[in-house]
Amino acid sequence: MDDDSATSDCTIALVDDDRNILASVSIALQSEGFRTRLYPDGESALKALIANPADLGIFDIKMPRMDGLELLKRLREKVQMPVIFLTSKDDEIDEELGFATGADDYVAKPFSQRLLIARVRAVLRRAENRRNAKSEDIVGGTAAIVRGRLEMDPARHRVHWDGKDVSLTVTEFMILEALAHRPDVVKSRNQLMDAAYQDDVYVDDRTIDSHIKRLRRKFRQVDPEFDAIDTLYGAGYRFTGN
Known part of the structure; x- marks a missing residue:
């Protein structure tokens, strides 16, 4: 998967109670060719993503109503999609819990938009490679x-x-x-x-x-x-x- 195919037809679900982060990250992703769906909390995101999964999720860990850890745990009971966590800067507990829950990557706040987009592309590429490998004939x-x-x-x-x-x-x-x-x-x-x-x-x-x-x-x-x-x-x- 090259950079162009990594951005084509891919939808990113952004879940964060900080509307400024939702808006700024969404604009940055859309400028790179991604579609975005925005959710202000884990509860609304859970219902929507079970009904219609995205290609990748970017979840804040610390949110009211339902935090990102619980969101990923409950989401994985129904659907599989790669997830990047947004964690507190230098908070190793957040990082460990995120990986324990099954996150594919994490980015610590504050972060650069360039870094986040690079991580998004990397995770999407690995997920695509995994799907391609599963679809290969055993001989090849x-x-x-x-x-x-x-x-x-x-x-x-x-x-x-x-x-x-x-x-x-x-x-x-x-x-x-x-x-x-x-x-x-x-x-x-x-x-x-x-x-x-x-x-x-x-x-x-x-x-x-x-x-x-x-x-x-x-x-x-x-x-x-x-x-x-x-x-x-x-x-x-x-x-x-x-």
Whole structure:
């Protein structure tokens, strides 16, 4: 998906109780060719998006009536759509909760419109690649990765550990795939950023660290002894689960 196709026929749902943010972000997205739907709170957004999902959602976390975390949780019970969270600046709790709920990315306030649009394009591109992979014939699909107890099927976006399903976001999947592709080889944060954010989108070290934490937690839900992702302080991470 190139930049033109990433913006054509794509609708972005903006959910924020700050009407100034709704207006400014909507104008910026529309100037890039996106359609936008605006919602001032989570309750109104939930009803509308279940009935008519958007291609991507941008949700503020802290809102009255229904916050962004609850909105995403309840929305995912009915429909699947990628979501970017808007979080408080330097609020690691917001970030962790967002990824725990299944967000595909986050942008901390205050943010530049340019950064947000770049993240939107990156998430839409990853979602499109995932859909294309699922629709491929198995003969022409991407080969599965088997590393000891880990099994990854990129064509179907499936991950199993000891035969048990592990549900990952697109970004988490791409980071794990980069690590598992070459076991015992240390991947720097920059290399993992390149694997997960392939569009020269700026992310900081904390974003990758948060994804790694979420990966470990998800695997430990099916195996409390999971320790196949090592941290090498000052160097990066490696997968050791041969």
